[in-house]
Amino acid sequence: MTLxxxxxxxxxTLPQDIREAARLxxxxxxxxxxxxxxxxxxxxxxxxxxxxxxxxxxxxxAVDEARASHAAQxxx
Numbered sequence: 001m002t003l004x005x006x007x008x009x010x011x012x013t014l015p016q017d018i019r020e021a022a023r024l025x026x027x028x029x030x031x032x033x034x035x036x037x038x039x040x041x042x043x044x045x046x047x048x049x050x051x052x053x054x055x056x057x058x059x060x061x062a063v064d065e066a067r068a069s070h071a072a073q074x075x076x
Contacts, residue, residue, distance in 0.1 A: 024043060
């Protein structure tokens with residue numbers, strides 16, 4: 001296990017052995033998620049990133065609300 005220190009402006013540096021094992025390079029994006037076990041960092045490809053189930057539910061709820069609002073205005 002590697003110790004990582006949180007620095008100014010909430011920045012942290014991933015040690016080289018972790019970057020190499022995850023095949024990370026400068027400019028890569030990581031998705032951060034709080035889990036019961038701690039903080040999970042997962043590499044993501046921004047161009048193919050899909051929303052999490054919670055985010056997808058949030059988006060669908062907003063779409064449903066907009067549709068209902070639009071339908072109510074049309075009935076007036």
